[in-house]
Amino acid sequence: MLLPFELVRKVVIDALRRSGASQTSAELQGDVLVEADMRGHPSHGIQRLPRLISRISRQLAIANTTGLHVWRSGSYLSVDGGRGLGPVIGAGVIDALAPAARSHGVAIAAVRDTNHLGMLAWYAERIADLGLIGIVLSTSEALVHPWGGRRAMLGTNPIAIGIPAPPEASFVLDLATSTVSMGKIADHALRGHPIPDDWALDEAGHATTDPAAARRGSLTPFGGAKGYGLGLAIELLVASLSGSDFAPDVHGTLDDEHPCNKGDVFIVVDPSARSGRSIASYLTAVRASPSTSPDRPVAVPGDGARSRRRFALEHGIEIDRTVWDEVTSLAVQAA
């Protein structure tokens, strides 16, 4: 069903407030979740709220900590998230890195012991909207099999890149290195729809069109060997810098039983050497280039999300009724 943005946001923030989050923490965490729904990524949307609140109640997530920042140098920040909420720790990291990147040209943060960041686009866009280039990397539970392999050994290891493109909206890329998310497969299972045979393997390591079998198996890396290589590089890079665990030992982004021991890396670069105007012109040329289908012009990453967001602001956010019932009940329960 379609629900007004302001209503959804208010209920989500109320629920987080009732779980003990400060207004600031509740707004940051709530915004990341609601933005995901607005942009058409419900797997990272408010359906994650009940588990998150359960994590808070079990002290697997500490709602109001901003973590411990230790500068190894003027441009290298080590962050012990202290079980903080992803968006709270992440926003604090960006606030710290932005001036460092302006002073030094580049700054990096390696983050551990922090809960799920959620949709990485939110962070990359936040950095780009400051006039800086952002690269955000994260790891997760083992869900993806190596190319040529048949057991989940890697996280979905997303990468997001934000680049200022004034006077247009910032360029924002956000992709998981799996072909699709496990959330999308769960969604097919829920609806009883088969999946394409190149999305996942079953538990025995065979290609499957059965979403239920896929949920017990592993996701394919996107783009074959290349996507596998990229996902593996992200796994190693994040673990090397943050001291986080490797996928087979990672827990806590999908459950409410374990501390979250994946890692995150933020790189911020100051592109001041060049005006962004030509970036916008080039993107316009890409969009105007001939498309394969006359009714479907060439798009740039982020275009679809922006258009879905505009629709949601105008007409409401599509929220699953069961999810909404659960979220509203969390907002009205006694604290």
Next chain:
Amino acid sequence: MLLPFELVRKVVIDALRRSGASQTSAELQGDVLVEADMRGHPSHGIQRLPRLISRISRQLAIANTTGLHVWRSGSYLSVDGGRGLGPVIGAGVIDALAPAARSHGVAIAAVRDTNHLGMLAWYAERIADLGLIGIVLSTSEALVHPWGGRRAMLGTNPIAIGIPAPPEASFVLDLATSTVSMGKIADHALRGHPIPDDWALDEAGHATTDPAAARRGSLTPFGGAKGYGLGLAIELLVASLSGSDFAPDVHGTLDDEHPCNKGDVFIVVDPSARSGRSIASYLTAVRASPSTSPDRPVAVPGDGARSRRRFALEHGIEIDRTVWDEVTSLAVQAA
């Protein structure tokens, strides 16, 4: 035909020396080309030497310049390559970034007006072998169409990532964001072999299995929309930082008529927070995980290249006879 490594290297270096390159420049440029052949990437191998030497003779490449280094801060290096050779400028950039990364945790270089770097793995590996993490990005002529588009608007925009993994060899990922290289398509054209229908579009923007038609058309991005997004992000990131041109206006990596106006970015990070041993153990676990085919174990990026390199050192490098004739003639011509 199979030729001894030492012979190939000597002839290539002689040819570069005769074109006016110093011993140091000739060795750096020669090694990058010969290493590509040894690792099974002839498109980036010594077949590029004749055009490179023509570029030197036409002063589109200046063999012995190391470019102009300007530090914008202790960790941000701007490099005007002054038409230098890719490997000469690139090696100098790594020499400069490594101590900066050790002092500051992270260092970045944006490089313009430099000839083709060649195989990026060489640079990423050089950085990782210093105990540092390296990310190398580069752009190129317009060869790749946007996902959903049918005109080449992007470069092949490769990314390489090198990560120390002691006591094992460094992890090295090197991938172009096209499905295959234009060199591979040229190779099919030469042999009269058809290409799979998802490698390229013809000039009119239709999928084709004819390699000759594909050479006049455009390459597909790898992994559909995701690979397109990654390639586009690299295009924007490199241009934002280096001030290089965008793909439709880029020349000079494939011709001997234009200055080379693509850009390159190097990011070096010091992973000193973590011992590399667990990286090696994790990679061992990935390799040991069950494979889809019993006679083909799971591999890690770089494994194939290393094994081809070992073969080449022991048995000789596979070099095309026509290429070899051309290269040897360049080595014995009067300077």
